[in-house]
Amino acid sequence: MVHMSKNDIMQMQIKRIEKEIRDTPYHKGTEHHIGRLRARLAKLKESLEFKPQKGGGGGGYAVKKQGDATVVLVGPPSAGKSTLINKLTNAQSKVAPYSFTTVTVIPGMMNYKDAKIQILDVPGLIEGAEAGKGRGREVLSVVRGADLLVLISDVDRPQALRRISNTLEEHGIRINKNKPAIRVEKKLSGGLVVKTNITQPVSRETIKEIAREMGIKNAEISITERLTLDRIVDAFSKNRVYIPAIYVLNKVDTKNFQLKNYNFQTNKKPILISAETGQGIDKLKECLWNELNFIRIYLVKKDEEPGFNNPMTIRKETKLSDVAKMIGTEFAENKKKARIWGNGAKFPAQEVSLTTQAQDGMQIKFI
Numbered sequence: 001m002v003h004m005s006k007n008d009i010m011q012m013q014i015k016r017i018e019k020e021i022r023d024t025p026y027h028k029g030t031e032h033h034i035g036r037l038r039a040r041l042a043k044l045k046e047s048l049e050f051k052p053q054k055g056g057g058g059g060g061y062a063v064k065k066q067g068d069a070t071v072v073l074v075g076p077p078s079a080g081k082s083t084l085i086n087k088l089t090n091a092q093s094k095v096a097p098y099s100f101t102t103v104t105v106i107p108g109m110m111n112y113k114d115a116k117i118q119i120l121d122v123p124g125l126i127e128g129a130e131a132g133k134g135r136g137r138e139v140l141s142v143v144r145g146a147d148l149l150v151l152i153s154d155v156d157r158p159q160a161l162r163r164i165s166n167t168l169e170e171h172g173i174r175i176n177k178n179k180p181a182i183r184v185e186k187k188l189s190g191g192l193v194v195k196t197n198i199t200q201p202v203s204r205e206t207i208k209e210i211a212r213e214m215g216i217k218n219a220e221i222s223i224t225e226r227l228t229l230d231r232i233v234d235a236f237s238k239n240r241v242y243i244p245a246i247y248v249l250n251k252v253d254t255k256n257f258q259l260k261n262y263n264f265q266t267n268k269k270p271i272l273i274s275a276e277t278g279q280g281i282d283k284l285k286e287c288l289w290n291e292l293n294f295i296r297i298y299l300v301k302k303d304e305e306p307g308f309n310n311p312m313t314i315r316k317e318t319k320l321s322d323v324a325k326m327i328g329t330e331f332a333e334n335k336k337k338a339r340i341w342g343n344g345a346k347f348p349a350q351e352v353s354l355t356t357q358a359q360d361g362m363q364i365k366f367i
Contacts, residue, residue, distance in 0.1 A: 039209075045170075070119075075151065083275040084248075116313075122138075161270060165245075172240045172241065180227055186218065199226070201226065271283060297323065297361070298342075319355055336354065339352075
């Protein structure tokens, strides 16, 4: 008799449910059933995703987040990630023309427009990542903590960009998507109540069935956008992360490459670069800055004139009160207002409340 591990049993259950979903035609009569199956599938994958791994696998993957943001390079083996991180940062990632050169996470720091952007080079993501092949699980755990992903392949394998996106989606990593507009207010009793002013493609009873399957028994569920079945399952799942991403094709110097000849099936066109020659690197740096929603502000000290001596990198739509807290908790406690110059100021030294949003280029003196 063959002994099966709990992990193997869960994998079999996942495959069985996936087959049943594929074999069941979707219509109003099967909506309830498919909704329950998708919720059950999501729960199984969550359990598998966060199941502690025995043994020494995964060593070297505890990477401390540093700088103003963390960017992770994700791609197949030999896509040029090591060469790219060396070009962008002060990292010294081993470069060799064979697969699996990178056996652990290599961190580097890119300085750009006064921002410090941590960039992580991880092992190549290959087929079977979900089963742990090629350190796939460890790579995925690092990816989940990123502020931005760079999905990178080369001109010989442009289709890998779509495959990598699909692999990440399979593991609850939603790329370039917003969180579903659902608010769940749990109650002690009363069952489930679904509130929405928008005609939904999924019935209220199916929404309740999915919620119950995901362990939500008593709650008021408010929905403020039109949601598909998959998005509703996402809303109730615990392991979903929503991360912006850009696509990059490397090694454009190696052949006469024409972007128009390829159908990438991604929601953004890839940036064309050569990590070896530096072609497209400046454009990539600017794209990283923009995708991270960075702006620069300038702090003006108590006895200083307005100027550009003390730059600070923050995200768009950050309030001045949050800027003060970034400087220090004690500092923020004593500040009630600020004077501003430049962008956002109606006139020089305008006095504003700390609920004001910072703008790129704004000079700020807290008072």
